[in-house]
Amino acid sequence: MTNKTNTVKISAAALLAVIIVAACSGGEEAGHTAGGANAAPVSSSAGLPSGRIGPGEELAAVKGEATGQSCIDCHGSEGNAPIDDTYPKLGGQYADYLGHALQQYRSGERDHALMSNQAKGLTDQQIADLSAYFASRESQLRDLHKVH
Numbered sequence: 001m002t003n004k005t006n007t008v009k010i011s012a013a014a015l016l017a018v019i020i021v022a023a024c025s026g027g028e029e030a031g032h033t034a035g036g037a038n039a040a041p042v043s044s045s046a047g048l049p050s051g052r053i054g055p056g057e058e059l060a061a062v063k064g065e066a067t068g069q070s071c072i073d074c075h076g077s078e079g080n081a082p083i084d085d086t087y088p089k090l091g092g093q094y095a096d097y098l099g100h101a102l103q104q105y106r107s108g109e110r111d112h113a114l115m116s117n118q119a120k121g122l123t124d125q126q127i128a129d130l131s132a133y134f135a136s137r138e139s140q141l142r143d144l145h146k147v148h
């Protein structure tokens with residue numbers, strides 16, 4: 001008897017949950033344009049291919065020809081321990097932001113003595129991979145206004 005009552009209650013709760021989910025996703029579609037705010041990005045807004053964390057992690061440790069240093073030599077382990085206080089942390093930053101910044105260094109739109117050379121030889125896939133890797137790390141982002 002008790003078991004039966006519980007089963008009925010659970011079924012009712014499950015049905016209610018389904019109705020709520022259905023109602024919510026309906027509202028989501030009506031309220032937002034393409035994909036909705038919570039949809040996983042299908043492709044980068046920076047027009048990059050999909051990033052791969054593993055290859056990005058490997059590349060982050062490879063010494064660049066221009067500076068003789070790797071990404072993590074300057075930005076620190078997981079992009080979170082820069083060797084200089086004025087260098088930005090990268091861990092947990094939006095992948096699109098990182099990708100866009102690297103594209104801008106590569107094109108010369110954003111210019112910095114160290115970073116421009118560092119980004120010059122990178123392919124779109126490498127930029128996407130590096131961005132995916134650093135974005136996947138823990139975020140310790142902080143404001144650099146006071147250090148400049």
Ligand code: HEC
Pocket residue numbers: 060064067069070071072073074075086087088089090097098099101102111112114115118119130
């Ligand atoms: C020799 C040191 C050095 C190396 C090596 C280096 N960086 Fe940087 N990076 C910097 C400095 C300094 C800045 C800040 C430049 C500026 O103010 O524009 C920076 C900025 C950045 C930014 C912009 C961050 C932001 O918050 O706007 C990204 C992204 C970045 N680096 C990624 C990388 C990646 C990926 C690599 C490896 C391919 C790399 N860096 C290698 C020193 C370095």
